Amino acid sequence: xxxxxxxxxxxxxxxxxxxxxxxxxxxxxxxxxxxxxxxxxxxxxxxxxxxxxxxxxxxxxxxxxxxxxxxxxxxxxxxxxxxxxxxxxxxxxxxxxxxxxxxxxxxxxxxxxxxxxxxxxxxxxxxxxxxxxxxxxxxxxxxxxxxxxxxxxxxxxxxxxxxxxxxxxxxxxxxxxxxxxxxxxxxxxxxxxxxxxxxxxxxxxxxxxxxxxxxxxxxxxxxxxxxxxxxxxxxxxxxxxxxxxxxxxxxxxxxxxxxxxxxxxxxxxxxxxxxxxxxxxxxxxxxxxxxxxxxxxxxxxxxxxxxxxxxxxxxxxxxxxxxxxxxxxxxxxxxxxxxxxxxxxxxxxxxxxxxxxxxxxxxxxxxxxxxxxxxxxxxxxxxxxxxxxxxxxxxxxxxxxxxxxxxxxxxxxxxxxxxxxxxxxxxxxxxxxxxxxxxxxxxxxx
Numbered sequence: 001x002x003x004x005x006x007x008x009x010x011x012x013x014x015x016x017x018x019x020x021x022x023x024x025x026x027x028x029x030x031x032x033x034x035x036x037x038x039x040x041x042x043x044x045x046x047x048x049x050x051x052x053x054x055x056x057x058x059x060x061x062x063x064x065x066x067x068x069x070x071x072x073x074x075x076x077x078x079x080x081x082x083x084x085x086x087x088x089x090x091x092x093x094x095x096x097x098x099x100x101x102x103x104x105x106x107x108x109x110x111x112x113x114x115x116x117x118x119x120x121x122x123x124x125x126x127x128x129x130x131x132x133x134x135x136x137x138x139x140x141x142x143x144x145x146x147x148x149x150x151x152x153x154x155x156x157x158x159x160x161x162x163x164x165x166x167x168x169x170x171x172x173x174x175x176x177x178x179x180x181x182x183x184x185x186x187x188x189x190x191x192x193x194x195x196x197x198x199x200x201x202x203x204x205x206x207x208x209x210x211x212x213x214x215x216x217x218x219x220x221x222x223x224x225x226x227x228x229x230x231x232x233x234x235x236x237x238x239x240x241x242x243x244x245x246x247x248x249x250x251x252x253x254x255x256x257x258x259x260x261x262x263x264x265x266x267x268x269x270x271x272x273x274x275x276x277x278x279x280x281x282x283x284x285x286x287x288x289x290x291x292x293x294x295x296x297x298x299x300x301x302x303x304x305x306x307x308x309x310x311x312x313x314x315x316x317x318x319x320x321x322x323x324x325x326x327x328x329x330x331x332x333x334x335x336x337x338x339x340x341x342x343x344x345x346x347x348x349x350x351x352x353x354x355x356x357x358x359x360x361x362x363x364x365x366x367x368x369x370x371x372x373x374x375x376x377x378x379x380x381x382x383x384x385x386x387x388x389x390x391x392x393x394x395x396x397x398x399x400x401x402x403x404x405x406x407x408x409x410x411x412x413x414x415x416x417x418x419x420x421x422x423x424x425x426x427x428x429x430x431x432x433x434x435x436x437x438x439x440x441x442x443x444x445x446x
Contacts, residue, residue, distance in 0.1 A: 009052035015068035023047040033063035062098035092229040121235035126192040138185040148198035160369040163409030164212025200233035244275035262299045269295035284329035286315035290340045297347040335365030355383040374404040378415025
């Protein structure tokens with residue numbers, strides 16, 4: 001047995017000895033903790049855990065940690081398992097359940113990052129679930145798929161207005177309590193593909209919300225795991241656009257984490273383009289091309305960034321008067337393109353063009369989501385100040401603070417912190433001092 005396996009077996013035995021539990025009691029408590037019911041784990045499996053013949057792995061580790069009262073530092077040094085076959089549905093549900101205990105335990109136990117695209121999706125996942133579904137499992141059809149899609153749209157709209165932290169718990173609970181039983185239910189292969197696709201969007205949304213909720217290592221690693229699961233679910237469903245969108249989400253996260261992650265961001269953006277190559281939706285193509293441009297700019301490859309940005313513009317201009325479609329990527333409007341382009345141009349040092357694009361995003365194309373408008377205004381104020389326009393910066397930042405009130409988003413908090421830092425040298429300017437004080441109030445409530 002490997003050292004990590006020996007250690008977790010020893011911890012399980014010790015905890016059970018202290019409680020006077022045998023394999024029957026251990027199995028019952030772990031099944032309940034994992035939301036699988038008192039018979040969710042067999043006595044035989046629990047016996048193997050006690051004897052060291054099996055290890056909990058990522059699917060059972062959160063329940064083990066919760067039931068036995070194991071602390072993060074007790075499992076932090078246990079090496080993660082090597083590459084293993086993992087059922088994507090079981091894994092994403094285990095990830096959601098782990099948020100009820102300590103996510104660091106799940107992330108330690110799961111081994112490596114959630115960028116599971118480095119492995120191979122399970123092409124037979126849906127077929128196997130259709131073939132092995134229990135006769136007593138809930139019957140799933142088009143109605144359940146539509147319910148997930150509707151919930152993704154509803155929760156996504158709320159998050160776009162008030163930030164990812166505002167409704168993330170609702171999204172995680174829906175994944176576990178509603179989508180979970182349906183994924184483990186009975187359905188045809190055609191319904192299964194639609195069910196996996198809808199759940200991919202839900203997992204992606206939870207990843208985005210988690211990323212938007214906090215910028216600490218725990219939040220970012222958890223978000224990365226959700227993006228990886230969203231990609232696997234989409235790939236197993238045979239949905240290249242959703243797969244590309246999940247990879248694009250992971251790429252944007254890596255971009256946000258700064259230059260140290262530039263190689264990862266670029267690899268993810270390129271991988272997204274491989275899934276997008278046969279798509280015919282110009283909005284989707286503009287979406288992925290703009291991400292490639294931003295990743296290339298972060299990587300210092302301004303020539304490729306310029307080429308990708310021009311390709312993105314060509315695609316988005318084909319959709320100027322067309323209504324958005326139903327997919328995630330097809331909601332990439334020309335206003336959002338102008339915002340993304342402005343940020344890319346800022347990375348390449350073209351501040352006047354960047355400022356013009358952000359003004360266009362707000363005034364010409366009318367971005368109407370509060371969180372998005374707040375993000376644009378926060379960045380736009382900084383661009384005005386970098387070009388020596390203090391009055392313009394103060395006017396934009398005043399509107400930013402009006403818009404940002406009540407939004408739970410790390411991007412908004414970062415913009416407020418940026419505002420305060422940049423205005424620190426203007427403490428003798430009354431308007432600047434007042435704005436800084438307003439930003440401090442907003443941060444104190446965040």
